[in-house]
Structure formats: C-alpha cells, structure tokens
Amino acid sequence: MSKYKLFLLRHGEGAWNKENRFCSWVDQKLSENGVTEAQDCGKLLKEQGYKFDIVFTSILSRSIQTAWLVLEAMGLEWVPVVKAWRLNERHYGSLIGLNRAEMALLHGEEKVKLWRRSYDITPPVIDESHPYYHEIYNDRRYTTCDVPIEKLPRAESLKEVLDRLLPYWDSTIVPEIRKERNVLISAHGNSCRALLKHLEGISDEDIASVTLPTGIPVLLELDENLRSVKPRQLLGDQAKIQAAIKKVEDQGKAKVKKM
Template identity: 85%
Template sequence: MSKYKLVLLRHGEGAWNKENRFCSWVDQKLSEDGVKEAQDCGRLLKQQGYKFDLVFTSILSRSIQTAWLVLEAMGQEWVPVVKSWRLNERHYGGLIGLNRAEMARQHGEEKVKVWRRSYDVTPPLIEESHPYFLELYNDRRYTTCDVARENLPRAESLKEVLNRLLPYWNSTVAPEIQKGKTVLISAHGNSCRALLKHLEGISDQDIANVTLPTGIPVQLELDDNLKPVKPRQLLGDQAKIQAAIKKVEDQGKAKQAT
C-alpha cells in the first residue's frame, strides 16, 4: 500500500547539455530551454496537486535554479530548499568538458556508453593539468562539504555516486519522508539514477538502460520501508517523454558530431 510520494527531477537543460558536453561538476546555468522545462515542470506538478514540504538539491546552480523555478511556478517559493554536494552530478573526471559525440567518433560508441551508463566503471581521473581542475577545486562551495576538499572525488562510477549519496539519503532525506513530508529532489541524471537503483533494486546491468530526460518529474509511491509499491511514473505527455529519452540516448552516438 502506498504511504509516501517522492518526486525525483533531473534539472532542466543546461548550456552544456545543449552542446552535448560532459558537464559533471562544472557549474552551468540553465539554457533558455532549460528554464522553460523547469517552469513547465512546476506547472505540471501544480496541476497534479503537489504541495511540497521540503526540497533537496545539489550545490550546482542548474539543480538549485531548477528547484527555484519549479517552486515559483507552483506558487510555493517559501518551501525550504536544502543543498548538499552528495546530490551532485557524477564526477566525470578527465572527460569533463569533452563532447560526447566527438568522443564516440574517437573511441567508439560502446566505449562512450560504458563511460556514461555502466555501474562500476570509473572514467579517467581529472589531473591537475585539466583545464577545469582549478575552477572545480578552488570553488568556495566545496569548503562547505562534510569532507575535506582534498578527499573529494577526482572521478566517479555510478556505484561511487551511490556510495556518497546513500549516507545522505539514510541520514537526512529518508527520515523527512518518513515524517510524512512530501519531498522533491531536484538533482542530476546520475544522482537520480543512483537513487532509483537503490530504491527499486535495479540490477547492475539493467541500470545502464535507465534514462532520465531533463525537466521530467519522476513520481515514486513508497511503502512504510520506502520501497516502491508500483513502477516509477514519468509525469507529462508520454510521447514527448519518449522523444526526450531518445534524445538523451543519442547524445553518445558519433553521428551527433558536427
């Protein structure tokens, strides 16, 4: 029997989503389309009758901006927003900033799919010579984390994302849901996928086939133990959602290169 509802949301389209680059921990604002996606999402959730008590985001701007726009569209700007690096996007290491389609041309689509979708393969570590290294590790937001900056990841598999996310879920997010609060998590493709893997018990192999498009809310109905009582539901126009899923999946194909 369904006792709790949880909504997971991958942020609206960011500037580097549009350019098909590995964005990861580089801080990007939403594109114009991403702003519209977040606003449309808020209107949809309002129509569905959602009244959020608490929102969790990462400490990346596109996640926070999405939450703000969703709450504004719902007329619920007052709802508290709690931020944690543990909900950040997966750290793509040395791949950060690279074009996915270009990488598929150079290394093959299967290799890029492994980097993007596999559960336990870690991409190459980010080196100090990487053009975005100083921007990331000198960023003041990472002085707020519950681990020392030198202990932050230099690259992550999806398994490693789940390992850093799970303690936060267990200590902070899950207890709020079990108090009866309606929670929105406005995060990223891979942090949402990692959490879905945990909640739904998705196998290491099958998680590669779970694709979340930007700006589409995912509704989960959970029992007392926060286990799903029915399949996840992507809310909105289902034809548009399927087209958006295909667009994400096609990002790793060489033919996307220009």
C-alpha cells in the same frame, strides 16, 4: 502497500546538455529552454495538485535554479531548499567538458556507452592539468562540504555516486519522508539514476538502460521500508518524454561534424 510519495527531478536543460558535453561538476546555468522546462514542470505539478514541504538539491546551480523555478511556478517560494554536494552529478573525471559525439568518433560508441551507463566503471580521474580542475576545486562551495576538498571525488562510477549519496539519503532525506513531508529531490541525471537503482532494486546490468530526460518529474511510490512499490511515473506528455529519452541516449552516438 504505497505509504509515501517522492519526486525526483533531473534539472532543466543546461548550456552543456545542449552542446552535448559532459558537464558533471562544472557549474553551468540553465539554458533558456531549461528555464522553460523547469517552469513547465512546476505548472504541471501544481495543476495535478501536488505540493512540497521541502526540496533537496545538489550544490550545482542548475539543480538549485530548477528547484527555485519549480517552487515559483507552484507558488511555493517559501518552501525550504536544502543543498548538499552528496546530490551532485556524478563526477565524470577527465571526461568533463568533452563532447560525447566526438568521444564516440574517437573511442567508439561502445566505449562511450560503458563510460556513461556501466554501473561500476570509473572514468579516468581529473588531475591538475585538466582545463576545469582549478575552476572546480578552487570553488568556495567545496569548502562547505562534510569532507575536506582533497577527499572529494576526482572521478566516480555510478556505484561510487550511490556510495556517497546513500549516507545523506538515510540521515537527512529519509527522516523527512517518514515525517510525511512531501519531498522533491532536484538533482541530476546520474545522481537520480543512482537513487532510483537503490529504491527500485534495479540490477547492475539493468540500470544501464535507465535514462532520465531533463525537467520531467519522476513520481515514486514507496512502502514502509522506503522501497518502490509501483513502476516509476514520468509525468507529462508520454510521446514527448519518450522522444526526450531517445535524445539523451543518442548523445553518445558518433556524429561526423558538418564541414
């Protein structure tokens, strides 16, 4: 029986979503379109009568900015926004910054699909020679985490995302849900997929075909044990949502650059 409702949200489009680059722990702001997506998401939730008591985000700006825009559109600016690195996007290791279509040309679409969607394959780790290494690990936000910087990930599989996210889910988010607070988690494609896998009991194989578009609220209905009891609902125009999912899936296709 459905006891609790929970919303997951992949932030609105960021600059690197648009450029088809693995963004991950690089802190990109929302694109103009991403701002509109977040505002539209807030308007839709308000129209449908939903309210939030608390919002959880990662410590990456695109998820925080999305939460703010959603709350503003709902007239709920006063609602607390709680941030944690454990909701950050999956750490894509040395793939960070690279263009998916170019990677597909170089390594093949199958390899890119494995990197993006397999459950337990960790991409190559980022090291100090990587162009974004220092930008990430010299960022002051990572001195505020509950693990020291040197222990933070250098690359993660989806399984490793779930391993670092679950303790936070159990210790911090679940108690709010059990208090019957209306919770929104504004996070990322893969941190939301990892949580979905856990809540819906999706197999290691089947999670590969779960894709989340940006800026679309995902409604989950959970039972007493915080397990999903109904198919997830992606709210909004279903044709547009399907087209947006296909667009994300197609990001891993090899495209020859126009001369």
